Amino acid sequence: MMSFLKVLHLVACLAALSRVQVDGRQCRCLYGQSCWPSDAHVALLESQISHPLVYPVPPASACYTEGPSSSNCSDFLANTFDGRWRSDQAGSMQSVNWETHIFGNGTIDACYSNTALGFPCEQGSISNIGVDVRSIEDIQAAVKFASSHNLRLVVKNTGHDYLGRSTARGSFLIWTHRLKNITYHETFVPVGAGPSTIHSNAITLGAGVQWYEAYDAVEAHGRILVGGLSARVSVGAAGGWISGGGHSALSPSHGLGVDNALQFTIVVADGRHITTNAHSHPDLFWALRGGGGGTFGVVTSVTYQTHPSIPLVGAFFSGNFTSPEAAKGVITEFVRIQPSLAEAGWGGYSFFDNSSLNAFYIALNTSWEAANVTWLPFFDFARNASTDSPGPQKLTVPFDSFFSWYQALFSGDQQVGANVYLGSRLIPTDLVQSDHEKVVKALLATDGVTSWHAIAGGEVSRSNPSSAGINPAWRKAISHVVVFEGWGEGAPVAVIDAAKQRLTSKVNKLEALVPGAGAYFNEAFPFEANPQRTFFGPHYTRLRLIKLQYDPKGLFVVANGVGSEDWDPSLNCRR
Numbered sequence: 001m002m003s004f005l006k007v008l009h010l011v012a013c014l015a016a017l018s019r020v021q022v023d024g025r026q027c028r029c030l031y032g033q034s035c036w037p038s039d040a041h042v043a044l045l046e047s048q049i050s051h052p053l054v055y056p057v058p059p060a061s062a063c064y065t066e067g068p069s070s071s072n073c074s075d076f077l078a079n080t081f082d083g084r085w086r087s088d089q090a091g092s093m094q095s096v097n098w099e100t101h102i103f104g105n106g107t108i109d110a111c112y113s114n115t116a117l118g119f120p121c122e123q124g125s126i127s128n129i130g131v132d133v134r135s136i137e138d139i140q141a142a143v144k145f146a147s148s149h150n151l152r153l154v155v156k157n158t159g160h161d162y163l164g165r166s167t168a169r170g171s172f173l174i175w176t177h178r179l180k181n182i183t184y185h186e187t188f189v190p191v192g193a194g195p196s197t198i199h200s201n202a203i204t205l206g207a208g209v210q211w212y213e214a215y216d217a218v219e220a221h222g223r224i225l226v227g228g229l230s231a232r233v234s235v236g237a238a239g240g241w242i243s244g245g246g247h248s249a250l251s252p253s254h255g256l257g258v259d260n261a262l263q264f265t266i267v268v269a270d271g272r273h274i275t276t277n278a279h280s281h282p283d284l285f286w287a288l289r290g291g292g293g294g295t296f297g298v299v300t301s302v303t304y305q306t307h308p309s310i311p312l313v314g315a316f317f318s319g320n321f322t323s324p325e326a327a328k329g330v331i332t333e334f335v336r337i338q339p340s341l342a343e344a345g346w347g348g349y350s351f352f353d354n355s356s357l358n359a360f361y362i363a364l365n366t367s368w369e370a371a372n373v374t375w376l377p378f379f380d381f382a383r384n385a386s387t388d389s390p391g392p393q394k395l396t397v398p399f400d401s402f403f404s405w406y407q408a409l410f411s412g413d414q415q416v417g418a419n420v421y422l423g424s425r426l427i428p429t430d431l432v433q434s435d436h437e438k439v440v441k442a443l444l445a446t447d448g449v450t451s452w453h454a455i456a457g458g459e460v461s462r463s464n465p466s467s468a469g470i471n472p473a474w475r476k477a478i479s480h481v482v483v484f485e486g487w488g489e490g491a492p493v494a495v496i497d498a499a500k501q502r503l504t505s506k507v508n509k510l511e512a513l514v515p516g517a518g519a520y521f522n523e524a525f526p527f528e529a530n531p532q533r534t535f536f537g538p539h540y541t542r543l544r545l546i547k548l549q550y551d552p553k554g555l556f557v558v559a560n561g562v563g564s565e566d567w568d569p570s571l572n573c574r575r
């Protein structure tokens with residue numbers, strides 16, 4: 001008679017067998033399944049790459065006695081809100097909810113920093129094994145391995161993604177963080193271009209370079225770059241940021257990231273390393289500029305146009321208001337002046353709700369006098385509606401460079417390490433021009449803080465809408481508005497679902513304000529009703545054709561990305 005254990009074993013084997021058949025036909029192979037590569041296969045991969053394989057773990061694992069960890073608990077707790085520290089950990093995401101996995105039955109698999117919550121430390125959605133790539137050959141070996149073993153492949157750079165696109169439960173990881181090469185070009189001729197196509201002062205950034213490193217590199221040449229801005233500036237300069245579009249306070253004067261990219265190099269699904277620019281593989285070059293990260297291959301470098309570093313003026317506004325009516329009055333005036341600010345090259349960030357407004361903007365190559373002519377009337381307008389605490393809250397300040405401005409504002413503080421979902425929409429300039437009061441009324445009705453990113457208009461709207469794959473809605477927009485919802489660590493699925501519901505209602509209000517206007521893929525609602533239309537607009541069809549050409553088997557799949565509609569919600573099985 002067979003023992004109970006033997007029966008169990010047999011049942012497990014049969015289950016595995018049928019799963020392999022299903023897997024072979026339509027599903028990715030996940031870690032823990034019998035189809036997962038054997039130790040011998042893994043050892044063969046390891047013999048082909050330059051550095052040992054990585055086995056990512058949740059960063060909070062350092063605070064649990066069981067199992068491996070990537071640091072110690074005091075180090076983790078001291079750095080858990082720091083974007084640079086998190087980006088250095090293969091298993092860390094910047095928004096910690098993406099480290100967790102919610103099963104269909106509502107159970108959450110996670111590793112929480114608060115050990116007192118009493119949950120065990122689990123792997124969640126963190127990849128189980130990966131390649132810490134340092135060379136093109138490493139990437140090619142990893143891509144071939146994932147492809148030949150039918151693995152769920154994830155490309156991760158810094159882990160800043162707000163849609164969870166740089167992690168997946170049971171996946172195999174390509175980690176680009178250590179591709180730190182930087183080359184400055186006094187003159188740059190794109191591969192395949194005639195010798196008369198010469199760009200001066202360009203810079204090539206390896207896929208793992210982060211914005212603080214890129215800003216340092218161009219500062220040494222008296223130049224600036226259109227790039228991301230956040231606490232400690234840890235967003236990747238050549239990964240998801242540029243693939244989704246890339247916005248900056250400098251965008252109204254110099255365009256989006258995609259408008260400044262001259263060339264990409266990329267390893268595609270069949271393992272080829274190719275160069276894409278306006279002359280060579282121009283279709284892929286078009287798609288990589290806005291078609292989304294993790295979709296067309298593994299980008300290995302991006303070459304950007306730089307701009308001269310010249311003095312700028314910063315404008316700062318901070319006000320708490322005497323009543324919701326007073327707040328509405330000031331915010332209405334603030335939104336009314338946005339199109340003229342963008343035309344004059346002003347870009348920046350603001351946050352408001354029915355009791356306060358905070359804003360910080362910059363403009364290059366403007367005099368302090370001219371900046372005052374622009375801003376002082378608004379400051380005066382707002383003053384008697386404000387209940388200011390003592391100190392300067394509404395002022396203009398000259399800076400000698402973008403570099404000194406960004407260092408003054410973004411060197412400290414901590415911005416990541418929380419559970420958060422965003423929702424967003426691009427607000428058209430003509431809507432603000434025709435009815436700015438309606439815009440403000442709708443934004444205040446979302447109940448809570450609206451983040452108004454003044455990073456469109458001006459030069460962004462002067463590019464040909466079909467020049468890059470990015471949603472052409474960007475070219476008509478004056479701002480990218482973001483709303484959000486968060487929740488506490490360890491919250492049960494019902495609490496998370498309630499946050500998702502509140503955010504759905506906010507996003508629906510934004511959609512009602514601007515039907516069909518579109519949204520920025522990189523800072524967006526992960527549960528959009530129509531992601532293709534919302535994130536890519538009329539460019540979707542062409543993006544999909546290019547995706548099919550370079551990745552016919554769908555090796556690169558990310559949530560809401562081009563081609564993701566071919567897969568079920570887990571992105572592991574074809575529909």
Ligand SMILES: Cc1cc2nc3c(=O)[nH]c(=O)nc-3n(C[C@H](O)[C@H](O)[C@H](O)COP(=O)(O)OP(=O)(O)OC[C@H]3O[C@@H](n4cnc5c(N)ncnc54)[C@H](O)[C@@H]3O)c2cc1C
Nearest residue numbers: 157158159160161165229230236239240241247293294299
């Ligand atoms: C604190 C914070 C500040 C931000 N500030 C800005 C800002 O100022 N401007 C702005 O436009 N956005 C900003 N963002 C959004 C940011 O652009 C996105 O989070 C973006 O996805 C980050 O890209 P990453 O490569 O750093 O991160 P990751 O999460 O590692 O990657 C994001 C996506 O890109 C893919 N990817 C990464 N590298 C590669 C590669 N080499 N090849 C192919 N695919 C790749 C991944 O697969 C994933 O799909 C910010 C986000 C955060 C959290």
Ligand SMILES: *[C@@H]1O[C@H](CO)[C@@H](O)[C@H](O)[C@H]1NC(C)=O
Nearest residue numbers: 062070071072073074075076
């Ligand atoms: C924790 O790690 C940090 C960084 O590696 C190190 O400086 C520190 O000494 C370690 N602390 C302990 C208690 O091991």
Ligand SMILES: *[C@@H]1O[C@H](CO)[C@@H](O)[C@H](O)[C@H]1NC(C)=O
Nearest residue numbers: 102103104105106107108109
């Ligand atoms: C939920 O599903 C997971 C995965 O199948 C399982 O491990 C867990 O025990 C289930 N939890 C409950 C409460 O049923």
Ligand SMILES: *[C@@H]1O[C@H](CO)[C@@H](O)[C@H](O)[C@H]1NC(C)=O
Nearest residue numbers: 134135136179181206300301
């Ligand atoms: C980085 O630069 C070095 C030195 O030029 C070069 O040998 C190496 O191939 C480069 N690495 C990548 C990934 O491009």
Ligand SMILES: *[C@@H]1O[C@H](CO)[C@@H](O)[C@H](O)[C@H]1NC(C)=O
Nearest residue numbers: 307308309310364365366367
């Ligand atoms: C600055 O503006 C002046 C005119 O206002 C213009 O002549 C000059 O070229 C600009 N400089 C740069 C670097 O943009």
Ligand SMILES: *[C@@H]1O[C@H](CO)[C@@H](O)[C@H](O)[C@H]1NC(C)=O
Nearest residue numbers: 326329330381382383384385
């Ligand atoms: C500011 O004060 C003036 C006169 O005291 C008043 O008419 C005006 O409505 C106030 N503005 C705001 C925004 O409250």
Ligand SMILES: *[C@@H]1O[C@H](CO)[C@@H](O)[C@H](O)[C@H]1NC(C)=O
Nearest residue numbers: 318319320356387388389393
């Ligand atoms: C507004 O209120 C917040 C919180 O009450 C306070 O921290 C901030 O200093 C106030 N700002 C101004 C400009 O008074």
Ligand SMILES: *[C@@H]1O[C@H](CO)[C@@H](O)[C@H](O)[C@H]1NC(C)=O
Nearest residue numbers: 368369372376394395396397
């Ligand atoms: C500009 O306005 C500020 C107040 O924000 C003032 O201190 C400064 O003197 C003004 N500068 C010029 C050149 O007028």
Ligand SMILES: *[C@@H]1O[C@H](CO)[C@@H](O)[C@H](O)[C@H]1NC(C)=O
Nearest residue numbers: 324353354355446447448449
């Ligand atoms: C102001 O906002 C808060 C929180 O978002 C909300 O509860 C309150 O109802 C709002 N008040 C008005 C008058 O809109």
